[in-house]
Amino acid sequence: MTHETDTQAVEAANTAFYEAMEQGDFETVSTLWLADADGPPHSAVSCVHPGWPMLFGRGQVLRSYALIMANTEYIQFFLTDVKVALAGDVAIVTCTENILSGAPAEDGAELGPLVGQLVVATNVFRRTFDGWKIWSHHASPVLTDNDEEEAGEPGP
Numbered sequence: 001m002t003h004e005t006d007t008q009a010v011e012a013a014n015t016a017f018y019e020a021m022e023q024g025d026f027e028t029v030s031t032l033w034l035a036d037a038d039g040p041p042h043s044a045v046s047c048v049h050p051g052w053p054m055l056f057g058r059g060q061v062l063r064s065y066a067l068i069m070a071n072t073e074y075i076q077f078f079l080t081d082v083k084v085a086l087a088g089d090v091a092i093v094t095c096t097e098n099i100l101s102g103a104p105a106e107d108g109a110e111l112g113p114l115v116g117q118l119v120v121a122t123n124v125f126r127r128t129f130d131g132w133k134i135w136s137h138h139a140s141p142v143l144t145d146n147d148e149e150e151a152g153e154p155g156p
Contacts, residue, residue, distance in 0.1 A: 007084050010091040010125055013132040014084075017123070018077040018097075024069045030062055034126055034133035048138045050119055061137075073112055074102035089127040090135075097121050097139065118142040 013032060020028035036044050036058045047061040048054050049068070055061050078098040085092045097119040102112045124136040 003086060006086055006091070006127075010084050010086070010093060010132050011082070013125060013134070014082070014093045014095070014123055015079075017134060018079060021065075021069070022076055024072075026062075026066055026069055029065050029069075032134055033058060033061060034128065034135045045134070046136045046138075048140070050117075050139050050141045072101055074100075074114070076100045091125040091127075091132060093121075093123040093125065095121055095123075096142075 017029065017032050020026075020032065034045050044057045045061050046054060046056050047064060049064060052064070055064055076099070078100070080096045080098060082093065082095040085094075097117075099117040099119060100114055101117070102114045106112060119139045119141050121137065121139040123134055125132040126135045
């Protein structure tokens with residue numbers, strides 16, 4: 001495969017991951033993660049959600065997504081600043097997750113209050129016989145205002 005073809009395949013896998021999360025499609029999310037046995041020895045998948053401890057192993061990681069999906073009534077990701085770097089059978093995708101989410105509704109309302117959040121993420125993919133699979137996901141909330149950083153002012 002060419003570099004351009006690999007880049008497009010990684011971008012498609014990354015997009016599929018976020019779309020499956022938006023749809024609450026746990027089965028698809030599961031198929032997008034690397035099976036622990038698919039990587040080199042001692043290379044279990046890992047995940048860090050904003051504010052969570054590091055999770056290791058496919059079981060822990062997938063349980064975390066099941067928990068998130070069960071407790072999130074609505075979520076939508078607007079990805080910006082998406083960049084793909086390739087090195088053989090490994091790809092790194094960095095992006096900004098502009099997240100709009102809603103908690104479960106209360107008092108008979110159709111949807112709970114919507115909340116916006118800005119998160120930066122790094123998704124590491126490995127090439128397998130079944131395509132590119134997520135090896136690691138690390139997401140961290142953005143706590144500073146970009147305008148302050150661009151003006152040379154320190155963040156909080």
